[in-house]
Amino acid sequence: MSHMPIPLQEVRTTCPYCGVGCGVKATPLGDGGALIEGDAGHAASRGRLCVKGSALGETLGLDGRLLHPAVRRDGAMARAGWEEALDTVADGFRRIIAEHGPDAVALYVSGQILTEDYYVANKFMKGYVGSANIDTNSRLCMSSAVAGHKRAFGEDVVPGCYEDFELADAIVLVGSNAAWCHPTLFQRIVKAKEARPELQIVVLDPRRTATCELADLHLPLKPGSDVRLFNGLLTYLVGEGAVDHAFVAAHTSGMEAALDEARLGGDVEEVARACGVDPAQLRAFYELFARTEKVVTAFSMGVNQSSSGTDKVNGIINCHLLTGRIGRPGMGPFSLTGQPNAMGGREVGGLANMLAAHLDLDNAGHREAVRSFWGAPRIADKPGLKAVDLFRAVEAGKVKAVWIMATNPVVSMPDADQVRRALAACELVVVSDVVANTDVAPYAHVLLPALAWGEKDGTVTNSERCISRQRAFLPAPGEARADWQALCDVARRMGFAGFDYDGAHAIFDEHARLSTWKNDEDGYRRAFRLDPLVGIDRAAYDALEPVQWPLRAPTDGAARLFGDGRFSHPDGKARFVATAPRLPVHATGGEYPLALNTGRLRDQWHTMTRTGKSPRLAGHAAEPFVDLHPHDALLAGVREGELARVSSQWGAMVARVAHGGGIARGAVFVPIHWNGHNASDARVGALVNPEVDPVSGEPEFKHTPVRVEPFGVAWHGFILSRTELNLERVAHWTRVRGSGFLRYELGGREPVSPAMARALLGADEDADWIEYEDKSEGMLRAALVVDGRLEACLFASRRPDLPARAWLGGLFAQAELSARERATLLAGRAPTLGPDPGPTVCSCFGVGRNTICTAIDKQGLTTPAEVTACLRAGGNCGSCLPEIRSLLQEARSAVA
Numbered sequence: 001m002s003h004m005p006i007p008l009q010e011v012r013t014t015c016p017y018c019g020v021g022c023g024v025k026a027t028p029l030g031d032g033g034a035l036i037e038g039d040a041g042h043a044a045s046r047g048r049l050c051v052k053g054s055a056l057g058e059t060l061g062l063d064g065r066l067l068h069p070a071v072r073r074d075g076a077m078a079r080a081g082w083e084e085a086l087d088t089v090a091d092g093f094r095r096i097i098a099e100h101g102p103d104a105v106a107l108y109v110s111g112q113i114l115t116e117d118y119y120v121a122n123k124f125m126k127g128y129v130g131s132a133n134i135d136t137n138s139r140l141c142m143s144s145a146v147a148g149h150k151r152a153f154g155e156d157v158v159p160g161c162y163e164d165f166e167l168a169d170a171i172v173l174v175g176s177n178a179a180w181c182h183p184t185l186f187q188r189i190v191k192a193k194e195a196r197p198e199l200q201i202v203v204l205d206p207r208r209t210a211t212c213e214l215a216d217l218h219l220p221l222k223p224g225s226d227v228r229l230f231n232g233l234l235t236y237l238v239g240e241g242a243v244d245h246a247f248v249a250a251h252t253s254g255m256e257a258a259l260d261e262a263r264l265g266g267d268v269e270e271v272a273r274a275c276g277v278d279p280a281q282l283r284a285f286y287e288l289f290a291r292t293e294k295v296v297t298a299f300s301m302g303v304n305q306s307s308s309g310t311d312k313v314n315g316i317i318n319c320h321l322l323t324g325r326i327g328r329p330g331m332g333p334f335s336l337t338g339q340p341n342a343m344g345g346r347e348v349g350g351l352a353n354m355l356a357a358h359l360d361l362d363n364a365g366h367r368e369a370v371r372s373f374w375g376a377p378r379i380a381d382k383p384g385l386k387a388v389d390l391f392r393a394v395e396a397g398k399v400k401a402v403w404i405m406a407t408n409p410v411v412s413m414p415d416a417d418q419v420r421r422a423l424a425a426c427e428l429v430v431v432s433d434v435v436a437n438t439d440v441a442p443y444a445h446v447l448l449p450a451l452a453w454g455e456k457d458g459t460v461t462n463s464e465r466c467i468s469r470q471r472a473f474l475p476a477p478g479e480a481r482a483d484w485q486a487l488c489d490v491a492r493r494m495g496f497a498g499f500d501y502d503g504a505h506a507i508f509d510e511h512a513r514l515s516t517w518k519n520d521e522d523g524y525r526r527a528f529r530l531d532p533l534v535g536i537d538r539a540a541y542d543a544l545e546p547v548q549w550p551l552r553a554p555t556d557g558a559a560r561l562f563g564d565g566r567f568s569h570p571d572g573k574a575r576f577v578a579t580a581p582r583l584p585v586h587a588t589g590g591e592y593p594l595a596l597n598t599g600r601l602r603d604q605w606h607t608m609t610r611t612g613k614s615p616r617l618a619g620h621a622a623e624p625f626v627d628l629h630p631h632d633a634l635l636a637g638v639r640e641g642e643l644a645r646v647s648s649q650w651g652a653m654v655a656r657v658a659h660g661g662g663i664a665r666g667a668v669f670v671p672i673h674w675n676g677h678n679a680s681d682a683r684v685g686a687l688v689n690p691e692v693d694p695v696s697g698e699p700e701f702k703h704t705p706v707r708v709e710p711f712g713v714a715w716h717g718f719i720l721s722r723t724e725l726n727l728e729r730v731a732h733w734t735r736v737r738g739s740g741f742l743r744y745e746l747g748g749r750e751p752v753s754p755a756m757a758r759a760l761l762g763a764d765e766d767a768d769w770i771e772y773e774d775k776s777e778g779m780l781r782a783a784l785v786v787d788g789r790l791e792a793c794l795f796a797s798r799r800p801d802l803p804a805r806a807w808l809g810g811l812f813a814q815a816e817l818s819a820r821e822r823a824t825l826l827a828g829r830a831p832t833l834g835p836d837p838g839p840t841v842c843s844c845f846g847v848g849r850n851t852i853c854t855a856i857d858k859q860g861l862t863t864p865a866e867v868t869a870c871l872r873a874g875g876n877c878g879s880c881l882p883e884i885r886s887l888l889q890e891a892r893s894a895v896a
Helices: 082-100 115-129 143-153 163-167 183-195 210-214 226-239 245-251 255-263 268-275 279-291 309-323 342-347 364-374 387-395 416-425 483-493 504-516 538-542 630-636 754-761 806-813 819-827 849-859 864-871 881-895
Strands: 011-014 023-028 034-038 070-073 076-079 105-109 134-136 170-174 200-204 217-219 295-299 332-335 401-405 428-433 446-449 458-461 466-470 551-553 594-599 625-628 643-647 652-658 667-671 704-710 715-721 732-737 742-748 768-774 779-786 789-797 840-842
Touching (some): 011 466, 070 082, 082 105, 082 483, 115 458, 115 483, 115 504, 134 387, 163 295, 163 332, 183 210, 200 210, 200 279, 210 881, 217 279, 226 255, 226 268, 226 309, 268 279, 309 332, 342 458, 364 504, 458 504, 715 806, 754 768, 754 779, 754 789, 768 819, 789 806, 806 819, 840 849, 840 881, 849 864, 849 881, 864 881
Parallel strands (some): 105 134, 170 295, 200 217, 295 332, 401 428, 594 667, 625 652
Antiparallel strands (some): 011 023, 023 034, 458 466, 594 704, 643 652, 643 704, 715 742, 732 742, 768 779, 779 789
16 A cells, blocks of 8 residues: 655644643654654643653654564464455454354454544444444543543533633642643643632642642542542532522432432531541532632542442532533533543444444434444444453453454553453454554454554544544554554455545544434434534645534634533433442452552553653653552561562562652552563553443552562662663563663562673673672672673662662763773763762653752752753653652751
8 A cells, every 4th residue: 555755844733642632743854753842823732742742753763663464374473465464354253243243243442543543443343243342441541431421411521621720710630640641731720820829729639649739738538439528518518508509400400319318428527537538628628619619620530440430420520510610611520531532432432332423322213323324234232342341251252353453451451461361262363553562462363553643644532622633744654554444444345335435534524424413303412513524625634723522613613511501411401410439349458458559650651652662751760669658668578669569369560669758558559551561570450450330331440459568589780781681580670761772670589690690681701891799799780892882781789779870871872982981880970970860850851859959959949940940840841840849848848
């Protein structure tokens, strides 16, 4: 397949990371790279990019890319042509459907694919295969919000927009570390707070995260107690006379039942005890909410990823319905989406229990409407398998073929080892991806090379319903194709009509037409509609500006919904939902005394297939860690900086112990990003319990009973190497990318020796080898030099406090080591070098913690602005400003 050449000019596109949907300007450099900057013309971000977005240019290389199809032959993967690969997929799906029925096949897709890909996948499965067995990794992050919106509003709709954060008088962030997970939106909040110090910020989160550095009030509630807290708020609002009776009477139903349930929770003191918070602080929050009309309550994974996530969402919405604070500027419940196109996937019915265009799968009239629009021979007549149940059905042999697209469930799913077992037993596993060696790839029978960000062309929808274009600015590498093209090719091979599109614009036009199809019929008035974009041609699609649905004109969207008091239920009214508090299904205690919470880090994304390519992003957290309270560490017999095993009844992992200062006793936190290719044993998904919310099917990622115990090693160490190494002899390793080298952090049980060091670094007896050993201290330092250039070095010690890596890493940029550098190499730092800068705080400018602390101390810095003026830290994306504020506070506390 030929591809159009990409012109070397600035291209406006959209960031591929979180749901904020920041605008990006990319200018190809002609060598496969691109200059990246923020797009000031994009309303979502106004030119801002977080550190991940700023580093996108470092992630565009083709190293590790899947560039050609492959098919398993005689037990081994072998390169194949597209024709053979597509025939294998189509023949396999056709045969299995003929023998076992349409529910024996499934698709598992991703919020990383574009709306056009999602649309075709949904049409293929639900309309032509005739099964709703298509689910997505958005099930793991946003499905509780979807279910809560549907119950309350009659439709999956976020009522507000980002401007509401700037217009609000109070912002409540629930289970959201927005400073790290939605950085550019958080910076808008920071600027609003600076302009109006009276703006109140409340954070409800068991952890004291970076977001809390901006908060006026932090309530560290017990995990899983959100429903109890918002039920308490509901009854408090009634008691304080804060009810908008006219709004409730005219535009809602179900209030009394919701109140009857909420009142069972008792008064403020009883609620505070149940939530584990100070009664005075809880009352202060309730009072603030009651007296402040303009309140935005934003929630994210801490709410959704729970076995009671949907009730948590409805508990929040109930409080806004009771006070009529919805659909108007500066107020409303706001779901902060996790992935770049989780919202777009929901628009086209990407979840197993949805139909396209916000139509209901369990409504016969809606099913027929979609079937007739598509001209499909059939339509799925029941919900499909949600993610956790889907992979259980694969293991049980009920689903015999699964096509996995743009996601890595062996890492990201709960009970991830079960997913591995399922795929190993599956008759046909098809994987579409951009990366050749993922944790899923070993189980594939067919590998299909997909287009990556910068190469693919389509649309995404962000958290405020804004549709934006992702535009190609790089040519398609190798034989990679768009996901929608691969789906259409398979559909045609299976004899399905309706899959002849001449470009992504044609798919989007069909998507827009379906949004208007039979809308307002049978009493079902959908907010989601794209009427002004019906008939869009290629030129108009290419020029499409960011716009929020529902649209009034091609460039005029609605910022807010429900301002007229009309909702999407047939009677036009919103629903209060009675929410009964429920504890997490699996309680801590006995063998597993601690509660595991998982989440993202500031500078990494999902399973690191993209961010892992950037040396700049590796500096903030180079290896996985388990953050726990010092008291719990003492009880577990582990020490900060050493390795520990974290285990549950489902699995185990190894990570380095940290005391971040934000963890309550009884809880631990582990980041989600490390996979089987960048760490020996760090897939936290293997530990996570597979319990799900009974309504949404979203798993309980925030509460898994675990234990922490020492992972004994004889030595700690690190290797910097230009080439990838075989580390089978090492008990534990993690790997990140440096600038011109790979960095391995190690823990070993086999005694470290010069012979072992030579073997690890690949040095023969004649190699140019530098070595120092101190057996009494258990220390070994060695370096391999090739043609005068540093090839690799190893530093090992009984203790985990090893030399800083920064100066050593810088030596890999040199064509040849000087005599002085050779002499001082094994010291780990140059004699003339200043103090160790410490762990990276500001990734944009490479400023370390020690550098910032020294400047604060020596120069008397007291504000983040002064730190930025002195060191530049915090002067670009602002993602590090919460950490800088924390360091300033530590300095003030030390002086006091």
